[in-house]
Amino acid sequence: MNPASPHDVPEVPQHPGWTPIAEEAERAARVLHPEENQLPRPTKRRILTVANQKGGVGKTTSTVNLAAGLAIHGLKTLVIDLDPQGNASTALNVEHRSGTPSVYEVLLGETTLAEAAAVSEQSPNLLCVPATIDLAGAEIELVSMASRESRLKEALSDDALDELGVDYVFVDCPPSLGLLTVNAMVAAREVLIPIQCEYYALEGLGQLLSNIELVQAHLNPELSVSTIVLTMYDGRTKLADQVTNEVRNHFGEVVLKTVIPRSVKVSEAPGYGQTVLAYDPGSRGAMSYLDAAREIAERGARGGTTEKGAGA
Template sequence: MSEHDTPIFAAARQANELLHGEARPLSRPSHPRIITIANQKGGVGKTTSTVNLAASLALGGLGVLVIDMDPQGNASTALGVDHREGTPSSYELLMWESAIEDLMQRSPHAERLFCIPATIDLAGSEIELVGLEHRERRLAEVLNIDDLVSLGIDYVFLDCPPSLGLLTVNAMVAASEVLIPIQCEYYALEGVGQLLRNVELIQQHLNRELQISTIMLTMYDGRTKLAEQVAGEVRNHFGDAVLRTVIPRSVKVSEAPGYGMTILQYDAGSRGALAYLDAAKELNDRSDRLVSHSEGTRDSAGTEGSR
């Protein structure tokens, strides 16, 4: 077998084709999917997963908007957009001072990849939100599906801070899906129980259509029994919600944001890049199943309301 016939070479060629717009485009979901990526535990690959999934989908021909809800602005950095103090940002969106289309910046990494950045202004927003009307629904009120369609957006990713405060609540009330990254390490499920309880409360009182659609295993090290055990435990607990694709532990994935890049720009042929490409495709392939679930939820709500 020559090196050109190996799976590694084939995968690298696939990534190169995608970066140069030569790959088969991904199918568009029937309506824009709004996905909150949340885990109050830090260091689980939340922001890394947000930007790399977003870039993968955008390079597949889909319109993707990342709204950075974390005052640290790490997603904004990785996507290569300006988020210096004074830059129009997600703060203005929450305060209803600017519209989405006026805040979106195009990422240099892909033609159809956009970001509404986070600036230092967002740091004090949770205190400001406490005294505002509809404090949990500020983002939901301005994130309109019809507007997203007119802007050509197929996916919105809401990157949350590592907490369960008002910024994360706003993101969950605005979304229809929650994606939870879980690292394949000790105490992987620590704190996830509280997150699940919060999601349940939001479903009951603020957003009945919210569902935990996706669990993503990150930082997987196939050389250890621990990673395999944790992956098995997570799959047993969450079932079909867990993506088949796992994201490997990778130095290159960690290095990429330091250069203002996603892993797809930093090293398109790396294991991390190929894993995120596969994960994005798998996520996109689930669109039809999620539409059916959403319609079932609305039908159930309508039936209960008519009793």
């Protein structure tokens, strides 16, 4: 299967005589006027854990931009920042100084999900439970607790999520396979794996899939890898195409058709406390994440996801 280049995504109808600037303005209008492009609601609430223990693969970037893409087009979306670095909280411009109600207190049972959830400036439909520096010691504290692997699942109960009225939950994991990531996998039914289109893309992926299998076998039999998103695609290199083909051949329909290009705008946006959809809505990176969000929404609206076992 030929990889889907960002240029190939059917973003805008081609109008005779339009300049590239005019076409980009039209693409931006899709983000700036989302009421005209509402996405369908899922048949049931979806909780996706975004995991990859390899750093620098676009995990947090994908989490916040996919969540924003769904939210600005009418779907109530919650981001759980489970990474002590708090990068998702930064990108969504949500307060996460020490002492702020956060996922740390939620895991310890000291506060409720609704009390810790803050509304992002990006969209009234976008909520975030932030991570503070206190989360850094949480794995050590959780070791001695009862049901230590299920603390997040208990917090993300149907009643708690009904109170917030969310359609989608994205859990942004730390770049490790520790107890926080295990909590995220126990709390979800789906794993979303970002894979960068670079030389070491598949390094460590086997260990991640093995861990997912262990969670399936012992803690959460409903867990599956439902979505893979290819990130940092550089169409100028043969290597990007080779990695894309290898991933598609191995994982099949689990891989989104939309590929996220390597983009300076995507990298710059968190520095301004924004997703790329807010920072530069007409950019290729913004439109790619929007198209990926649409794919996810359409899968959810069909009443099921394309799932593949971890060991496949």
